[in-house]
Amino acid sequence: MIHLTDITKQHGNRILFKNAGFQILPGSRTGLVGPNGAGKSTIFRLITGEESLDGGEISCAKKTVIGYFSQDVGDMSGRSALEEVVAASEVTVALGAQIRKMEAQMCDPLAEDEMTQLLERYGEVQQEFEHRGGYDLESRAQAVLTGLGVGPGDYDRAVESFSGGWKMRIALARILTLNPDVLLLDEPTNHLDVESIVWLENWLVEEYQGALVMTSHDRDFMNRLVDKIVEVGHGMITSYAGNYDFYLREREIRREQLIASHKRQQDMLAKEEEFIAKFAARASHAAQVQSRVKKLEKIERIELPPEQKVVKFEFATPPRSGDDVIAIQSLGKTWPQDDGGEKSVFSGISGMVSRGDKIAVVGVNGAGKSTFLKTLSGLTKPTTGSVTIGANIFPGYFSQHSMEVLNPQRTVFETVQDALPQQTVGVLRNLCAAFLFQGDDVDKRVDKLSGGEKSRLVLATLLGRPLNLLILDEPTNHLDIQSREVLLQALRGFTGTLLLVSHDRHFLRSLVDRVFEIDHGKMVPYEGGYEYYLQKTGVVH
Known part of the structure; x- marks a missing residue:
């Protein structure tokens, strides 16, 4: 569906990732993880075209509908909460208007070839309208708003009267109601209470059929929803087949294996360099020395990614209180x-x-x-x-x-x-x-x-x-x-x-x-x- 191939991106002097990539397949559920500033949100913006690549390619299947929720909800005003949510599906609304217009044209006398062309176009528009969920757009918008805590009593309330946290919910409802083929969610659980988080979990599991790529600081939410983890960090993108808990275990295993490989390589390099230093001045060993120098030049060095040291702080025992x-x-x-x-x-x-x-x-x-x-x-x-x-x-x-x-x-x-x-x-x-x-x-x-x-x-x-x-x-x-x-x-x-x-x-x-x-x-x-x-x-x- 979406393929990120050999992608490179840097901000200033900092390389976020180089010659990296992963795939978003139909129906896949991917969790995007990595330290703050590693480039997770940048990947979302690259997929949506808000940012451009420095190298590589992002290819996307034709007519793929992408919905992107970010923490920047933009300006909301001039509509009710329900109108704001429905308005996000502007292509679907426009398709509905086209269908009504063509249905009116069909009532007028037309030449046979004109009617054929109109029916053909009508079928195409109707098919896309149905694919986008146009026939139940408003009822879906109401159900999503209610699930996220904006009840029927607030559907007609002016969107600008909501606080920032509630506007985030309305912005999330906009994207969910769009019902896209690919759903990009950047921290969707921020500003949600437990009830709304559970509703969102259930909706994504039971109702949403498309591909999902998300970041989240909620461990339970991530574990329940994703079956693949893509880690962004240290200039690389690394994939793991499993949920967040699996990723933590597998990452530790891979790191231990990498450390072992790094040690073996360092030991080998030390021996080769010792041989070169010992026999470099001897003409009888010149060919062997030259051969080993060339061998070392060709070896791809294993690099250990920096790991943040975990410091355990011993908190002072607080004074004993009364019972x-x-x-x-x-x-x-x-x-x-x-x-x-x-x-x-x-x-x-x-x-x-x-x-x-x-x-x-x-x-x-x-x-x-x-x-x-x-x-x-x-x-x-x-x-x-x-x-x-x-x-x-x-x-x-x-x-x-x-x-x-x-x-x-x-x-x-x-x-x-x-x-x-x-x-x-x-x-x-x-x-x-x-x-x-x-x-x-x-x-x-x-x-x-x-x-x-x-x-x-x-x-x-x-x-x-x-x-x-x-x-x-x-x-x-x-x-x-x-x-x-x-x-x-x-x-x-x-x-x-x-x-x-x-x-x-x-x-x-x-x-x-x-x-x-x-x-x-x-x-x-x-x-x-x-x-x-x-x-x-x-x-x-």
Whole structure:
């Protein structure tokens, strides 16, 4: 369907990949992986023609419809949500208009050859219209919007009235409704809650028949959907037949084999070079020396790709708190509305958070999870009831707004040093390295960091302090899979008390031992981990 052959691309002096390639076959499901900046999004833009190749070729079968979802949704205004989604299928809409026009022409008297030509053209247009799903375009748009959390009550709402996160959902709905032959999805799960992620998973498995190429920081999502991994990095593109977990295992096996081959080659080269050096001056060995020199010149040297060193940071044991960490009694919260009334977020919530608990706060989007965490952390006052913090509690709170308080003029190292002034340079550098700031990265200024890097920086300053209560609202947002794994291992080793909201199911499954579900303004506690919660509620995640 789409063949990328011997492709080369560089940005400035940096070569993203050289003489590389892979294929996108009909119905294939491919996960695109690699470090940030390796060139994953560039591959999408090369396929769509938004960028041009420096070398090689990308060939695509005729009439292949390609749909591309990126994080840059562009300007949306002047239409309702439903109109915006349908408008993305402009070719399909135009084909429908052509069909209606030709049907009207058929009612007029025409010469036999004109009617023949019209019927032939009508058949071609109708076939393409059907191929693009034109007959159920609007109903499909409604179903996709609803699945992504934009319900019937919002179909006719002006698209510009939606927040950035909801506009991302509408942009995703546009591409899914297009129902293309090849679907390119760049981080489709960003800004989606768990319910919407599960719906998208099911839609891609059960409804979508075309080829899929995607990037995602959600490990469960990737594992369920893809049967092939294409790794972009170190100037190469490497394919693996399997899901993400298979790729991790196979990559390690291949690396060990490469290291062994590299060692054998280095040993052989050393012996040959030793022979050349020993007998270079002897006329009796001139032919042998010359032969070995030529042999070495022809050998293709095995190169080991650089590997980011994993630094394990030993977090200081936090001070021991009392057994009762947070007592919640008849807690309620309302927000004032523009019309003078009040909207109840939740009410009548009671419960106890005990020392050492690792609790996931779950619920549908808009259920009040973030407000609940803010109320527990003291950042917003309850409308009714009380939150009582226990003895000897040293709390820390993280949300996406935490990144806004970073000083843009400070470097990574200076930011960590400001947060932990008592620590030595060695400890601070280890902390930076544990959160993937290695080498020159520690000298990067905050205003030059990506969203994921800022998240990692704030989390490093938080987890490096001697806190015994962590309240984390979406700490996995903006983090790639490797960064999420770093955070997961850190939190698994944390001996204090933890409450968090996250849409990453692998993260929750691997970490928490209790679940608080916020549902219709009430809280239901589940005395078990995330899998226990899923079993009890019958929710399939």
